[in-house]
Amino acid sequence: MNFSEIVNQIKIKKSYLCIGLDSDIEKIPNHLKNLDDPIFEFNKRIIDATKDLAIAYKPNLAFYESQGFSGLISLKKTLKYIPNNIFKIADAKRGDIGNTSKMYAKSFFETFNFDAITLSPYMGKDSSLPYLNYDNKWIILLALTSNDSSLNIQHFKNNNDKKLYQHVIEDSLNWSSKENTMYVVGANRLEEIQEIRKIVPYNFLLIPGVGAQGNDLREISLNSINDNCGIIVNISRDIIYSDSSTSFELKVRDKALEYQNEMESILDKKGII
C-alpha cells in the first residue's frame, strides 16, 4: 500500500483507527476456546465486526510466537483474511544487521504479506535499508515510546539538548522518506509530539497508548494531525477485550464505532474530510 492509498482509506472510512490484534489465548471469550483455531476465530470475528471502521490491523508477533507453530498458523490465516485495502502492520520491533534484516524482510513482507513492520533504531540504518528495497512496503521506527522506562534511554541528551529520539528521527531522514517510513510516538507524549511534527511534518506517526493505557484520543490527535491526517492511532485491549460473552462482536463493534465517530469529528474539524 502506498502513501496516497492510505490517505484515501482514511478519507473513505473517516477513520485513522488501527486495531491491535494482541490476541491472547487466555483472554479471548471462552466459547471460542473449543474451536480448531481459537486465535484465528477470535481475529476473524474482530475483523468482520470492524473492517469498515479500521484502516489498519496490527498483530503483535509476541502473542503468536508464544503459541509456537500453531500461533504462526493463526497469524498467517489472519493476514490472509484481512481485506487488501486495509494496512497490515507487523508489530515485531526487529532490528539486526543488514544480511539478517533481509531475511526478516522476506519473512514479514513475502511469507506473511505484511505492509509494514515496526523496527528498533538502535543499530542504525543498516537494520532498516533491506526493508526499504520493497516497493509499497513500510518501516515504522520506534521513536518515543509510551512505556515508563523508555525515557531513561530515549531522553538521553546531547550537548545541544537534542534527545536521542529526535536524533533517531533526524538520522532516518538521510535515508528514508514519507513514502516508506513512519514513526512510533506514544499517546502520552503530548508535550513532545508537536516538536516531532516540526522534524517530520509529512510522515505518518503510529500512535499507541489510547484506550486501556488511558490517554485521550482527541488531545493527542489535535496536536499531531497534518493535512493528510498523518496519524494512525492504535487501540488494542480496549476494543478487542471489551466483552467476553458469546455475542462479544457486538460490543467490539460498538467500541470501534465510538472511536471512529470521534475520529470522524476530529477529521471534520481539521477540514480533512
Place this chain on the structure above:
Amino acid sequence: MNFSEIVNQIKIKKSYLCIGLDSDIEKIPNHLKNLDDPIFEFNKRIIDATKDLAIAYKPNLAFYESQGFSGLISLKKTLKYIPNNIFKIADAKRGDIGNTSKMYAKSFFETFNFDAITLSPYMGKDSSLPYLNYDNKWIILLALTSNDSSLNIQHFKNNNDKKLYQHVIEDSLNWSSKENTMYVVGANRLEEIQEIRKIVPYNFLLIPGVGAQGNDLREISLNSINDNCGIIVNISRDIIYSDSSTSFELKVRDKALEYQNEMESILDKKGII
C-alpha cells in the same frame, strides 16, 4: 545455566567459542538439500563436529523465521539436539513493552528452552525485566554493535562525552547483575572495549565479528578477558560454511579446532587455565 556453570565449561573445554547457527538454506551443502529437514540435518552435523569445542551455540532467529513453519520446526529440533551443558543463545534482538516481553520470554525460554536472548535496549528496562524473572536464564543487551551504521546511534553523546552505549550499560546496572546479564560488543570495537570493561568488569561480553568480518581473535580477547574469562566470542560463517563437500563436517571441525586452539593459548597466557 548459571554463571559458574558457564565458567566451568570454559575451563573444561579450554574454549570460549560460540558457533552462530545462521543456517541459510541457500548456503548449506547441496547433498543435504534433498533430506527431509535440510536445516536441521546441517545443524546436527555442525553440532556433532564441534560440541566438544564450543561452549555455546547461537541461532539467529531470522534465518529460521524466514523459512516459515518448517524453519521453526528445524529450530526446535536443533535446540533439543544441543547437549544440556552447552549455552543456547537466541539471537533475536527483541525489545518490547513488559506485557509483550513476557510473551517472548515464554516463547524463547519455555517453548524453545533457550538459556539466553539478545535484546535491544531502546525501550529501557521494561523490555528486559520479564526475562529476568527466570532463574538461570540470561539477557544479552546490545551495547556497541559491529555494523557500520551503529555508531550514528550508539555514539550519540551527552554533554559529559558519555556515549549512548555507555549510558545503556550503566542504566542496566541498576536492575541487572553479572549473574543474568551480558552485553554485545563487536570485535571491531577494540579501542572501546577496555572502557566497557571499566563499567562492567565482571559481566560476560558476547563478541561477534571475528572470522568472516575480519577482526583478530587474539587482539580483542587480550583486551577484554577478565579473571573468569568473561567473554564469549561468536563465529558463524567462517566455521559453518567453511566447506560444501559431502564431508564438510571435517573442515568445519578443523576450523573450530583452529579457533579453540587459539583460545586455549590465550586462556593459558592469561592464567585462566
